Amino acid sequence: MADVESNYEDEEFEEQEISPQVLAEAKEKIAARCAASGITFEEVVDEIADSSSYKFGFKCGRNVKHILVWGAKGLLEFLDVPFEDYCFLSDLDAICSYKDGVIEAGIRPVSFNGQGVSIPFVYRQLFGVFHSKDFDSEENKLIVSAEGDNPITFEISPGTHCYKTIAQNPGRQGLTLKLSGVNIKQHDKAVELLTRSADSLLFQLDLLTNVPFILRKQRRRSGGRLIRRVRGAEKVELKFPDSEFDSAPLSLYWYGRSADEMPLLQFLAYYQVVEFYFPIYSQSEAQRKLKAILKNPTFRGDRDSDVARLLTAIQVSRNGTFGDERSQLKATMIECVDADSIREFIESDSVIKEFYLSGSKSLPFHKIPLANESLDLRGDIAERIYDIRCRIVHTKSDSRDVSGELLLPFSKEAELLGSDIKLMQYIARQVLIAGSRAYHV
Structure with missing residues (x-):
């Protein structure tokens, strides 16, 4: 709408001054201008409120962008501008x-x-x-x-x-x-x-x-910024803490919480919370792999191929962790995040659920097979998270990494990360909880 310096009463008075005949003529002229230029135009009547709004459909690339104009005064503003051009x-x-x-x-x-x-x-x-x-x-x-x-x-x-x-x-x-x-x-x-x-x-x-x-x-409506859920009127009840958390990953978590307008930075902050615990849980995974190999009756310590299997299982990275970063992420998620709980988290939010069922198809990341109700989603979620992480920092840790261009701030893909950020935040919380220890004064 155009700029109007008036209070509510003035607007209401001016609205009443517009006669039905003037409004009808305006609608007829605007409808004709729209029809001649390929712009859709329709009146939307609210019978309960006894008011009307007007919906314009403008060309927007290969799509149509709809504009909703409220009231007769807003509609008359369109008579003064060459909107059809x-x-x-x-x-x-x-x-x-x-x-x-x-x-x-x-x-x-x-x-x-x-x-x-x-x-x-x-x-x-x-x-x-x-x-x-x-x-x-x-x-x-x-x-x-x-x-x-x-x-x-x-x-x-x-x-x-x-x-x-x-x-x-x-x-x-x-x-x-x-x-x-x-x-x-x-x-x-x-x-x-x-x-x-x-x-x-x-x-x-x-x-x-x-x-x-x-x-x-x-x-954007789909996959972008998500609406905050508002609590009811009940008072919050705190309990004396029974757990305390590592200060470094918790600091990263708060950093992510404060970065609402920077989705890439927010995603990476939550990812780094999980990354902090890679050495712990990748070591547990490596121990399980070693035990499985050593307990195999066919294992021979003097056989080169068997020793090579051991080396592959414990593959130590430059920072002292076991396995590549992708496998460390999966190991941490398996240890810290319950399969049923993470599925419930996704399906309990209609926006996130719809995004992973259909809205995420346009993004070049690993797809989460949410429709398969019997599947443990943690492996696929880890693959998707790692894909996004690689696109943000533009690294290629191993030959299996996703190929593609750098994921840029303010890009369409970055704006559609809302659901992935919420999921990453949930995982960061679960890892923080799993890595906590007993609180002491």
Whole structure:
């Protein structure tokens, strides 16, 4: 919706001032403009609340992005903007007009140490504005243009009325990056140009102002950030602790809990909690393997092949642990995580369950066969976790490791790690509990 400075009563009064005839004419005009440009448009009536909302379906790459506009006043805002000339750019909170050669994308400051960045601080650093009364000044913009024959221009400033209306972003001081003079007619090329230009400009902006900005992403429902479960009204009951934990992995656990806006860092923090216990549980696994080999009646200590079997079983890594990292992860999970409990954890959360049944198919990691109810999932979960870990740190510990490109921050794949992070967090908790010892004063 457009920017409106009024309280609830004013909005309600203005809504009543819109006559049925004016609203009907507006719906007819907007429907005709939508039909001519391939945008879907429908009215959604809430009979209980006796109100209507309006649903637009804009082109967004190969998909459709739906925008929901509330009330007659919000709908009338669309009459004042050339919305039919615009489409959305996939994965980004950005609109593009090939006709006018314009791209406008929302940008947001990255939080410092988990704390948000205030609008006054941003405006002071970017535009030299110290007083809130000056926030709406038309002078609050940064503009640079290419030299020579290339007419492209970049501008960082508050979002335009057109952007706020179409993208349904009513924030008055929300900033956008605008590209004008763009001679592109294809969606993928528009995304590539916007991303490449934003990377250059926003990195420069960080160097000049110490305010890191990134392109604002479209919100995702599946596999992304998960809703926190809210407790009931009952009071929490604590008990005197009977266990204490190793300080190093617990510190990593708290680090993961604090990194909500950094999914790759969060995943690695939880992984490192589990990794801390690799030497303990990989040794237990190696002992079992050795016992099984030595108890075999056919084992001969003077036979080279049998000695080679022993060496393979205890394969010591450079850090003194037994086996490669993949097998150490599996050994730790087998020792610390109950097979039934981890399946119950996945299936008790509808978002996570649906993600592993169908939503995770687009990600290039080992699939968890959740549909097989009789299968112990721990081995497959360990394979998936290790795949993700390798893609984040981009290492190849052995020839069986997953091949693929580096998993980058702010990428589509990184945003879809929500369920994997929750699962990794659960495993980290179980390993911490298994590795705890009796509490002492």
